[in-house]
Amino acid sequence: MALQQAKVFVEDLQRGMFVSRLDRPWTRTPFALQGFYIRDLEEIRQLQKYCRYVYVDVVKTVGDVGVKLRKLTRDASAASGSNVAPSRGTPRRIPVAINCKPVQVKHDSYAPPEPVRKEAAKARQLHDRIIQGMQEVMVQLKTDRPLPTAQVSQTVTQMVDSVLRSPDAFSWLARVREKDEHTYSHSVRASVWAVVFGRHIGLRRQELVQLGIATLLKDVGKLFLADTVLKAEKRDPREELEYRKFVDYSVKLLSADPNVDPQVLTIVQCHKEQHDGSGYPRGLRGGQIPVLARMCGIVTFYDEATNPRGVEFPLPPSRAVGQLYELRNSAFQEQLVVEFIQSIGLYPTGTQVELSTGEIAVVVEQSHKRRLKPKVMLVTDRNKTLLEKPRLFDMAADDDRKQAIVDKGKKSLAEVGLITITQDLDPSRYPQISVAKVRDQYLYEQRLPAFIARFIPSR
Known part of the structure; x- marks a missing residue:
C-alpha cells in the first residue's frame, strides 16, 4: 500500500495541508477535530505551540503543496521498491479523472472588514x-x-x-x-x-x-x-x-x-x-x-x-x-x-461554543486574521449556569495579552492558560440560551459599547 501520510515539522506547515495525526494525544490540545485542514496562519501558530511535528494526509492535502507531497511520496515509494498489490478479492478502484481547472482565488481583493x-x-x-x-x-x-x-x-x-x-x-x-x-x-x-x-x-x-x-x-x-x-x-x-x-x-x-x-x-x-x-x-x-x-x-x-x-x-x-x-x-x-x-470559519457568527474553561459562549464577531479566536459573548459560567448579564470576551486580544507575558519571561505558556474553543454545540442542547437575544444586545443596544469597554475578563 502506498504511503498515505507524511511527517511534517510544524515549522514547515502550509495552508491546504490536511493534518491527520499529532505527535501527542488530541485531548491534550485545543483541536476539537481529529483531522482537519489548515486554513489560516492562526492554526499553524496553534500547532507550533503544542507540537513539534504532525502527520499530514498527502491524498487529502489540496493545492500546490498537495501536488508536491504526493510526488515526494511516490518518489520515496519507488525508491524503496514498494509495489504492494491489493489483497486478494479486493476490487481495484480505477479513479475517473474529472476535468476541472482550479478556480483563481484572490483573498486580499477587498479591504479588511469594518466592525x-x-x-x-x-x-x-x-x-x-x-x-x-x-x-x-x-x-x-x-x-x-x-x-x-x-x-x-x-x-x-x-x-x-x-x-x-x-x-x-x-x-x-x-x-x-x-x-x-x-x-x-x-x-x-x-x-x-x-x-x-x-x-x-x-x-x-x-x-x-x-x-x-x-x-x-x-x-x-x-x-x-x-x-x-x-x-x-x-x-x-x-x-x-x-x-x-x-x-x-x-x-x-x-x-x-x-x-x-x-x-x-x-x-x-x-x-x-x-x-x-x-x-x-x-x-x-x-x-x-x-x-x-x-x-x-x-x-x-x-x-x-x-x-x-x-x-x-x-x-x-x-x-x-x-x-x-x-x-x-x-x-x-x-x-x-x-x-x-x-x-x-469553523465557528461562524451566531454559533454556540464551549470554551476550554467550561463556559458557554456565542460567537458574535470573527477575527479577520485569526478565525479560531473570535469575539464571543459569555452566556454561562463554567458550571453551565446562565449569567445575569452576558459578557464580551475577545479571544484574540486575550491570547495576545498572555503571549506578551510569556514573551517577557514572567510566566510559562502553561501558567497563563490560553483559552480555546473546544467544540461548537447543538443549539437544542441548551434551549434556554437565546442567540437572537445575544445578537440584538451586541449589535443594536446603544448602551452596549460602553459596557463592553469596561469589561476585560480576568483570566
Missing part, C-alpha cells in the same frame, strides 16, 4: 427589504403578474456592498432563524452565504451581484410543485423526477423577464449539477459547470444541512461542514469546498 456593529443597522434594514422582496415575488407568481426583479436586483446590489464592508453583519442574519420561518427563507440565507463566499475568494462586484440574485431566486419554480412532492422526507423515483423539474420551472419564469441577467439564468440552471456528473438537469460534470453555479450549489447544500426542513433548531456548523467535506470531489469541487469552509 460588525458599524454595519449592523444598515444590514438589518436591507435584510428586511430582501424578505419583503421575496414575499412580493411569491405573491406575484401566484397572480401571474410580472416579477419585481428590478427591485430585487437593486436590493441585492446593496447587500453586496454591505457584505463587502462587513461580512459578519449579514452572516448574523443568516445564522439566526426567526420564529416566522415562512418569511426567513432558505433562499435568503443561502444568498447571504453566497456573497460572503464570493467576497472571500475575490469575485468582482458584478459577479457577486449575479451570484446573490441567482441564489435568491433559484427556487422560484418550486411554487409549481405539489406540497406532497416538495415536503416529502423521502421521494420515490417518480416523485424525485417531478421534484427536479423545479430547476426548469425557475429558468422558464426568470427568462420571461428581460431584466434578468443571462448569467443569473445560467447559475440557476446549473446550480444542482454535481462535480461527478450525478446532478441534474443535464448531468454536467467538473469544468462543464460554471464556477458561480458550483458556488451556488455549495451554499445551497450548506444551508439545507444547517437548517433542515421541519427541525426546530439549526444544526451545529461542524456537522454541516463535515457533511459537505465528505462530498468533496464527488458532489462538489474540493478546492471550492475548502475555500467555502475558510470563508465562514
Whole structure:
C-alpha cells in the first residue's frame, strides 16, 4: 500500500495541508477535530505551540503543496521498491479523472472588514427589504403578474456592498432563524452565504451581484410543485423526477423577464449539477459547470444541512461542514469546498461554543486574521449556569495579552492558560440560551459599547 501520510515539522506547515495525526494525544490540545485542514496562519501558530511535528494526509492535502507531497511520496515509494498489490478479492478502484481547472482565488481583493456593529443597522434594514422582496415575488407568481426583479436586483446590489464592508453583519442574519420561518427563507440565507463566499475568494462586484440574485431566486419554480412532492422526507423515483423539474420551472419564469441577467439564468440552471456528473438537469460534470453555479450549489447544500426542513433548531456548523467535506470531489469541487469552509470559519457568527474553561459562549464577531479566536459573548459560567448579564470576551486580544507575558519571561505558556474553543454545540442542547437575544444586545443596544469597554475578563 502506498504511503498515505507524511511527517511534517510544524515549522514547515502550509495552508491546504490536511493534518491527520499529532505527535501527542488530541485531548491534550485545543483541536476539537481529529483531522482537519489548515486554513489560516492562526492554526499553524496553534500547532507550533503544542507540537513539534504532525502527520499530514498527502491524498487529502489540496493545492500546490498537495501536488508536491504526493510526488515526494511516490518518489520515496519507488525508491524503496514498494509495489504492494491489493489483497486478494479486493476490487481495484480505477479513479475517473474529472476535468476541472482550479478556480483563481484572490483573498486580499477587498479591504479588511469594518466592525460588525458599524454595519449592523444598515444590514438589518436591507435584510428586511430582501424578505419583503421575496414575499412580493411569491405573491406575484401566484397572480401571474410580472416579477419585481428590478427591485430585487437593486436590493441585492446593496447587500453586496454591505457584505463587502462587513461580512459578519449579514452572516448574523443568516445564522439566526426567526420564529416566522415562512418569511426567513432558505433562499435568503443561502444568498447571504453566497456573497460572503464570493467576497472571500475575490469575485468582482458584478459577479457577486449575479451570484446573490441567482441564489435568491433559484427556487422560484418550486411554487409549481405539489406540497406532497416538495415536503416529502423521502421521494420515490417518480416523485424525485417531478421534484427536479423545479430547476426548469425557475429558468422558464426568470427568462420571461428581460431584466434578468443571462448569467443569473445560467447559475440557476446549473446550480444542482454535481462535480461527478450525478446532478441534474443535464448531468454536467467538473469544468462543464460554471464556477458561480458550483458556488451556488455549495451554499445551497450548506444551508439545507444547517437548517433542515421541519427541525426546530439549526444544526451545529461542524456537522454541516463535515457533511459537505465528505462530498468533496464527488458532489462538489474540493478546492471550492475548502475555500467555502475558510470563508465562514469553523465557528461562524451566531454559533454556540464551549470554551476550554467550561463556559458557554456565542460567537458574535470573527477575527479577520485569526478565525479560531473570535469575539464571543459569555452566556454561562463554567458550571453551565446562565449569567445575569452576558459578557464580551475577545479571544484574540486575550491570547495576545498572555503571549506578551510569556514573551517577557514572567510566566510559562502553561501558567497563563490560553483559552480555546473546544467544540461548537447543538443549539437544542441548551434551549434556554437565546442567540437572537445575544445578537440584538451586541449589535443594536446603544448602551452596549460602553459596557463592553469596561469589561476585560480576568483570566
